[in-house]
Amino acid sequence: MTALSPAPHKMxxxxxxxxxxxxxxxxxxxxxxDMDKVTAFIGPSGCGKSTFLRTFNRMNDTIASxxxxxxxxxxxxxxxxxxxxxxxxxxxxxxxxxxxxxxPKSIFENVAYGPRIHGLAASKSxxxxxxxxxLKRAGLWEEVKDRLSDSGTALSGGQQQRLCIARAxxxxxEVILMDEPASALDPIATAKIEELIHELRGRYAIVxxxxxxxQAARVSQRTAFFHLGQLVEYGETDNLFTAPRxxxxxxxxxxxxx
Amino acid sequence: xxxxLGLIGWLTxxxxxxxxxxxxxxxxxxxPAQHGWYVGMWTILPPLLFLAIWSAxxxxxxxxxxxxxxxxxxxxxxxxxxxxVLAQARAIAEDPFAGDGDPLAQQLAPVVGATRTRxxxxxxxxxxxxxxxxxxxxxxxxxxxxxARSKVERTLMMGLLVASLIAIFTTLGIFVSLxxxxxxxxxxxxxxxxxxxxxxxxxxxDAKNPGAxxxxxxxxxxxxxxxxxxxxxxxxxxxxxxxxxxTQYASATTRRWMKPTLEMLAGVxxxxxxxxxxxxxxxxxxxxxxxxxxxxxxxxxxxxxxxxMGVMIIPFxxxxxxxxxxxxxxxxxxxxxxxxxxxxxxxxxVLVPAALPGVVAGVLLAVSRAIGETMIVVMAASGAATxxxxxLQSATTVTKQIVDLLTxxxxxxxxxxxxxxxxxxxxxxxxxxLNIVALRVVKKYREAYD
Numbered sequence: 146m147t148a149l150s151p152a153p154h155k156m157x158x159x160x161x162x163x164x165x166x167x168x169x170x171x172x173x174x175x176x177x178x179d180m181d182k183v184t185a186f187i188g189p190s191g192c193g194k195s196t197f198l199r200t201f202n203r204m205n206d207t208i209a210s211x212x213x214x215x216x217x218x219x220x221x222x223x224x225x226x227x228x229x230x231x232x233x234x235x236x237x238x239x240x241x242x243x244x245x246x247x248x249p250k251s252i253f254e255n256v257a258y259g260p261r262i263h264g265l266a267a268s269k270s271x272x273x274x275x276x277x278x279x280l281k282r283a284g285l286w287e288e289v290k291d292r293l294s295d296s297g298t299a300l301s302g303g304q305q306q307r308l309c310i311a312r313a314x315x316x317x318x319e320v321i322l323m324d325e326p327a328s329a330l331d332p333i334a335t336a337k338i339e340e341l342i343h344e345l346r347g348r349y350a351i352v353x354x355x356x357x358x359x360q361a362a363r364v365s366q367r368t369a370f371f372h373l374g375q376l377v378e379y380g381e382t383d384n385l386f387t388a389p390r391x392x393x394x395x396x397x398x399x400x401x402x403x
Numbered sequence: 404x405x406x407x408l409g410l411i412g413w414l415t416x417x418x419x420x421x422x423x424x425x426x427x428x429x430x431x432x433x434x435p436a437q438h439g440w441y442v443g444m445w446t447i448l449p450p451l452l453f454l455a456i457w458s459a460x461x462x463x464x465x466x467x468x469x470x471x472x473x474x475x476x477x478x479x480x481x482x483x484x485x486x487x488v489l490a491q492a493r494a495i496a497e498d499p500f501a502g503d504g505d506p507l508a509q510q511l512a513p514v515v516g517a518t519r520t521r522x523x524x525x526x527x528x529x530x531x532x533x534x535x536x537x538x539x540x541x542x543x544x545x546x547x548x549x550x551a552r553s554k555v556e557r558t559l560m561m562g563l564l565v566a567s568l569i570a571i572f573t574t575l576g577i578f579v580s581l582x583x584x585x586x587x588x589x590x591x592x593x594x595x596x597x598x599x600x601x602x603x604x605x606x607x608x609d610a611k612n613p614g615a616x617x618x619x620x621x622x623x624x625x626x627x628x629x630x631x632x633x634x635x636x637x638x639x640x641x642x643x644x645x646x647x648x649x650t651q652y653a654s655a656t657t658r659r660w661m662k663p664t665l666e667m668l669a670g671v672x673x674x675x676x677x678x679x680x681x682x683x684x685x686x687x688x689x690x691x692x693x694x695x696x697x698x699x700x701x702x703x704x705x706x707x708x709x710x711x712m713g714v715m716i717i718p719f720x721x722x723x724x725x726x727x728x729x730x731x732x733x734x735x736x737x738x739x740x741x742x743x744x745x746x747x748x749x750x751x752x753v754l755v756p757a758a759l760p761g762v763v764a765g766v767l768l769a770v771s772r773a774i775g776e777t778m779i780v781v782m783a784a785s786g787a788a789t790x791x792x793x794x795l796q797s798a799t800t801v802t803k804q805i806v807d808l809l810t811x812x813x814x815x816x817x818x819x820x821x822x823x824x825x826x827x828x829x830x831x832x833x834x835x836x837l838n839i840v841a842l843r844v845v846k847k848y849r850e851a852y853d
Binding site: 202204207209231232233234235236239240242244246247248249250258259262263309312313316 | 654732734735736737738739740741742743744745748752753756757
């Protein structure tokens, strides 16, 4: 794969397969994720892109029937090794979900959740600084600074999703995984999330799953196309959309199926 | 008899409708069997309704006729005496060897018997007549385009409505009767004395001032202490923890057998809990009290009753907590886990707070169940009405006192007996309020996640 850069990768997957019971959802996928790039996973529903994304912070561990084989490394260390602490891993690899899922707590407490769990703030003023910084980075500070004690669930859908992004960056992760972060939002809220992804690029390695090809084209530098659990094509976003190498990719991006 | 007529009506109507079906070019609006049901209902329901009313009215008709008969001329004018003679006559009419009673009653008995038979015949004849009339009316209405289907549907609906109203009216009736008897009580004892008095000893009642020994505060305290404090100290932690285990940690197989087993606890008759409290737990508690340095500890203690009641209540708390934990969206749990929280951090910081309204409602329902519980306290707690914070001492509850008051030998309208109704009313209102609050909490909470 010519698209891969020679520098050491932030995260690498080698020969990863995921099984749900007997069913294989992801088949022998290898991919690299880099620090200053946004990587998009596209493909039709049920192609395994979300399942594959969840192997990056071991969220598949929460599903009893799921089994992962192959190797995934973070800064060269195998994240499925016995000595890898999943709590530490998830602090370094954060996640934003498809449906905004703020906790039924105040806005402040939502953002403070991670820092409290991981003991990142030495004092109350420390914690307040972290919350403010995270909300600012998530582009939500101006909208909520006067009502931090209001419930997070009372915000609009788009605001809730940005609150979830603020919650994820509050623990200062290195990688942020986004699982169709805008699919439950209206176009204006979606535009804000996309803008936010642009701003966050460079500070975090971002992997975004989307079924919206225009969105992938707008926000990502690299795109991986999945079909039936296989990685069909992976390359620079511009190349993949203008000159796909594989027939299946071409069919998909021209709207033949999916 | 009437059912038989109904069946005949059903068959005739169906046959008739079926004939329309075969002969006519127009299609029947309703199925033959529905015409059958229509006629059957018209045949059965009116006479049944009539009989129900008749059986309520006829005794007084019988009475009137008997009183006007010449044999009743010798009856006393005093209503009370007259009624007692009539009652004896009725008993003799039913069973000739019933009483040696009053000669006047002996004399009246044949009259009573004859009058009764006559009215019974009148009633039956009228009912059968009604059955025929209803059936004939219904059969006459059968035409191909007759909408028997919707009529039957409506009647069924009415029947179901009546069935559901019966429960509501029963509740209302209970409330009214409790309320009525309680007002009689409060005529004799001021309500403030009853609600705020701290001395309870219904065995010794001063006739001039009955309220002085009918202060219910010790009972309320005992009820609260046993049902809402000791029992909840057992039920809340165990119920909540088992719910957390079942929803968050247990494998599907474990859950499949463990949940029904736990819920079986709710099906154990409370009398059995009563034995258990009185025979097993109470002596153990007494031993503990002796160890703690009270050689004269009673074997009847608030602790024993409360502990067993708490065990009984565990399934209530656990199943409500289980439901509300399961109702918290998985996204919430995933969100917390993805932040690097462990399972127990996720439970204590996200899931339980999110499920809290449901848990609180479950606890309120459990409390209302506990304070209404009777058998365990009757068997394991004592009758001594003391206000104490010491769980090893004996205490008594409202329900236990109601049983004691009503099983004693006292006239029905003495303050002592009437106090039972006032206690019942208080208990009823408290549990009603608890239930209403609990249901409101549940409703509000359910809306939050839709």
